[in-house]
Amino acid sequence: MKISLNWLKEYIQITESAEEIAALLTGSGLEVETWEEVESVKGGLKGLVIGEVITCAKHPNADKLSVTTVDIGGEQLSPIVCGAPNVKAGQKVIVATVGATLYPSSGDSFQIKRAKIRGEVSEGMICAEDEIGLGQSHDGILVLDTDLPSGTPAADYFNLESDFVFEIGLTPNRADGASHIGVARDLKALLNRKVESPSVESFKVDNEKRVIPxxxxxxxxxxxxxxxxxxxxxxxxxxxxxxxxxxxxxxxxxxxxxxxxxxxxxxxxxxxxxxxxxxxxxxxxxxxxxxxxxxxxxxxxxxxxxxxxxxxxxxxxxxxxxxxxxxxxxxxxxxxxxxxxxxxxxxxxxxxxxxxxxxxxxxxxxxxxxxxxxxxxxxxxxxxxxxxxxxxxxxxxxxxxxxxYPAPIQDFKVEVKFANIDRLIGKAIGNDRIKSILESLDIQIQDETETGFTAIVPPFRVDVQREADIVEEVLRIYGYNNIEIDEHLSSSFLSEFPAKDADGIKKETSRLLAGAGFHEIVTNSLTKDGYSNSTAAIDENDNVKILNYLSEDLNVMRQTLLFHGLEVIDRNVKRKNGDLRLFEFGTTYHFIKEKYVERSRLSLFVTGNATPESWLSPSRKVNFHDLSAIVLKLLAKFGISKIENQETESELFGYGLTISTNKKPIVHLGKVNAEVAKLTDVSTEVFFADFDWDYIQKLYTSEFTFQPISKYPEVKRDLSLVVDKAINFDDIRMLAEKLERSLINRVSVFDVYEGDKIDAGKKAYAISFYLQDQEKTLTDKVIDKSMSRLMQGFERELGAVIRK
CATH class of the missing domain: 3.50.40.10 (Phenylalanyl-trna Synthetase, Chain B, domain 3)
Incomplete structure (x- = not known):
């Protein structure tokens, strides 16, 4: 809401600067977000004065120019070369002095400089109305009919006034402040001055010839x-x-x-x-x-x-x-x-x-x-x-x-105790001060006793209907800054203050991703329903629809960060910037079971080459493991170590994984389905990860446990297993950790084979097992026994064939 300072002055005397008024209003609850100076004519005619043409003669070197001397109120006359056909001696004119900037009605602004025009010195400019932004006429100079002395500012002649306009962020409860006189009422209380409303005493009915019942x-x-x-x-x-x-x-x-x-x-x-x-x-x-x-x-x-x-x-x-x-x-x-x-x-x-x-x-x-x-x-x-x-x-x-007006709306009556005002403010400011503040706000005091009173609140103050509201009125005029903070400040309640800093977690994550070569993107929360209509992976019934959308491309709220990320990739690829690592923090919006739901997400995108081409090595296309490596690194950073993997079922992916913890999915990652990518004209391979950021922030911990490096050596043993295609490495790893919990340090896969050398429907994993005891050196007997237990478990639980 905009409020003009000059307009305010119609109702209340103001001698303070705009900056002071802005501070007063903000302190009282009418927050001034910005304020700026506004001029009725651009530039405010600064540097323009009234002058009198004393002499006027033809320019010796130009037929259409005149050489004049003009009195602009200085000690000496100013020589000015003028091209207007109507300039004459004895005229009162508008003169732009040297250094003034003119803002014409059309065209760019320009500054007046001392110059020589066809050999004659010119120290200023006699102006037409269009040259100073007061009209469109350029037929000749503006000739004034005035007795004002030479040197009088042109702004005074035209009664120009500059103004200051405040942009007030009006809160919904302050309906009374949605006008100039409403703001003036607050200033009345803050400055202890009167508000003068325009008089309507001269109103009278002239006749009754057009009565409309x-x-x-x-x-x-x-x-x-x-x-x-x-x-x-x-x-x-x-x-x-x-x-x-x-x-x-x-x-x-x-x-x-x-x-x-x-x-x-x-x-x-x-x-x-x-x-x-x-x-x-x-x-x-x-x-x-x-x-x-x-x-x-x-x-x-x-x-x-x-x-x-x-x-x-x-x-x-x-x-x-x-x-x-x-x-x-x-x-x-x-x-x-x-x-x-x-x-x-x-x-x-x-x-x-x-x-x-x-x-x-x-x-x-x-x-x-x-x-x-x-x-x-x-x-x-x-x-x-x-x-x-x-x-x-x-x-x-x-x-x-x-x-x-059959049933007049009554004033609000609020019972108030002085003790409650002092208690809620946190300071005793005196009963007389309380009453004077309320009366300055047009709130009357009735039935006053030693302990309290009845406040009569006019109905335009719709936000003041409780005792606490009365206290707030007193406090905002008294001044929040005038309440000292007691050095023994205490609270009458206990509250849990969580140690997790959401902004800090986000900043830390951004720093890690930037260090891994990712760039942050920020995209629009609005998207088009064509995406959800084109893939079964997104339920179009869950769309949050925009009722007054500006275009068909922005008619629903997004349910995923994927499509805008793909649009960014498409835009970059078409501009020959195809090697991309991108991330975005954003919110998705859903209409589920008649309720609107917002969810915070973190998305990662990788596409193009993993490494640039050089004379040392050829370039390599990014793959799923480039993305999964950074995903696992992030989860480790969040302190999430116990995870389970399973193939994703989302149709947004051609293939991929869903990573869960505590049986709850926390991230989906994989290669974007080619048909889905085509919806945004992307034809290159894109790998995408979608984090449940809300849940991850709950799981996040900055506390980690450490143990000293073992003094005893780590032992590595390799196995080759032939298993059904449906069994993945994660199944093998989790079973190994279950069977040999005390000695398994880590498990890794170094080769996977599918081909005609093994049965159809089977695949072979070459896996390394790292065993270590924190208390002693492992013997061959213990190692063999451990590996035997693993092989038996794989054969029993997974139907594996151990290749020897």
Missing amino acids: VTVENTEACPRYSSLTITGVTVTDSPEWLKNRLNSIGIKPTNNVVDITNYILHSLGQPMHAFDADEVVGDKITVKTLPEGTTFTTLDEKERKLADTDLMICNEAGGMCIAGVFGGIKSGVKKTTKNVFLESAYFSPDYTRKSAQKHQLKTDASFRYERGTDPNITVYALKYAALLIKELAGGEISSPIADF
Whole structure:
């Protein structure tokens, strides 16, 4: 939300700098995320002054140039060469002095320098309006009708003002701060100054020749509705002051009537809507809901189907506006509008929120109505808007104010104890200080006793309904920074503070991967549903769909990091960068059993050559083991040692493994299915690993156990086993560790054979077993006995044939 400093000054006296105001607001809970200086004319006409042409003569060396002397308020006259046909002695003109930078209406900016033009010295420039960004005319120099002395800054003549605009990150509970006067109320309490609201005492009804009665059928959705009619208006452009106000906060001016309703909204926080009264069929307004499925075309020219909970502003022919959200295409104020029906209402936050969400319409009005506006300001805002319309668009107020408010919304009453305020703040600031802060926030004190009081909170403070909320109001104005931290600070509860640092784990992992030659990528969380529709490996029913997606390529949330990684690979390969090692930390999104689920993942990609080509050795393509090596290295780094492997069943892979621990899969890795890779135009072999990052972080440990290097030698024995193809090395390794737990140090495979020298359906493993005793040197007898136990186990459990 944007707030203009100059706009704020309409309601409260401000002498502090923009930086000081930003700090005050942030400290009080209206966090100023950024602030910047805004100029109504770029450059602010700095270095431009009013000058008087004293002499003017033809240039001796150029027919179309004139040599002038100009008084710009200095001790001496300034010589200036001018090419304008209308320059004459005695004129008051705008002069850009040496060093000034001009920002023309079109083209690039440029700086004025002392120069010689056809042999004549020129110390400045007499300006046309387009050359200083004030218009488009370039017929001649700008001649002023003014008695201001020479040397007066041009900005003073044009009444230019620079402004500072604050970007406030408004939290959902602070609906009261969604306007300039709302921010001014906080400054009133912080600076102990008055807030001056615009006077509406001059409001009067001119006649009653255009009365449009209002009926409210749904009083739950519309507790209050105020309106009046103005006839004989002239719809045209707004004056500069109003355009400047709206432009400063990023609102594009439309016309004087619509701009006034936007001005009121951002001034007071009260949304308003102006209807073309001649489009009100039957000269009657009804506020009601319409049947489910009724069609309605909004201002953006989209036809929408209404829900039976959408509150509508209707005439006798049908709907004109979705109440509190968006107007209709026919009923808005246009250049041809002569009569205006002006609405100022309080709509239910619940109803407004449902309608805005259903139709995916987030407007300035719905933003405020959803959070809760001030039900007691509708008539004041209506009078203020009517007076501004009469001033800027003419016309007459042609109906009394119709104010439907059958059940006035009451103030909130909150019982407060002084002792609880002191306890929650952590400091006794004094009862008088507490009361003065609350009163400065328009919260009244009633039924005061020695121990407490009743706080009467106006209904526009929808976030202040409990004693703790009252304490927060006191504290944010008193200042969080003014509460000293006791050196004996203690807590009344115990909490577990986990030692694991998620960011630290991620950083450590990134460092390890970068050291292994990987580059980090960051991709979009949005993707296209075509990926899930094209492979059975991803259930398209689990897609989290985007309702108002920007393109077909970004219409669902991703269920895997694979496809965006493949897109990155495709982009690089097409640019001749094919040897890639990539990793990404990211989130996947799923709609499972009517619930939205987010999961954190770590993905690895390797493709291309494992080593670059050189004169020492030929290049080698990456393979599965290049990826599995780094995966195992990561798991060891995480402190995960007890793992089981099994072939992956995911159709995303042509082949691969699923690594589990405690019977739970933690990583899937393998070669990406060629058909899946083709969905992103990737034709090269890609190896992909997908880590369950959430679970891995739970398993992560920085604690490791160590043991001294054994003084006794390690013994190596080799075996050749012929087993069924379905048996993999991991099955053999785990069985060996089970059979000879005390002596097996490690197991490795150094050859695998499948071919015509062994039976069909079989394969042979050549395996090395490393045995070691931590207490003594192994004897041949112990080694032979151990190997015999292993061979018997392999024959019994795996049906292996031992090749001798």
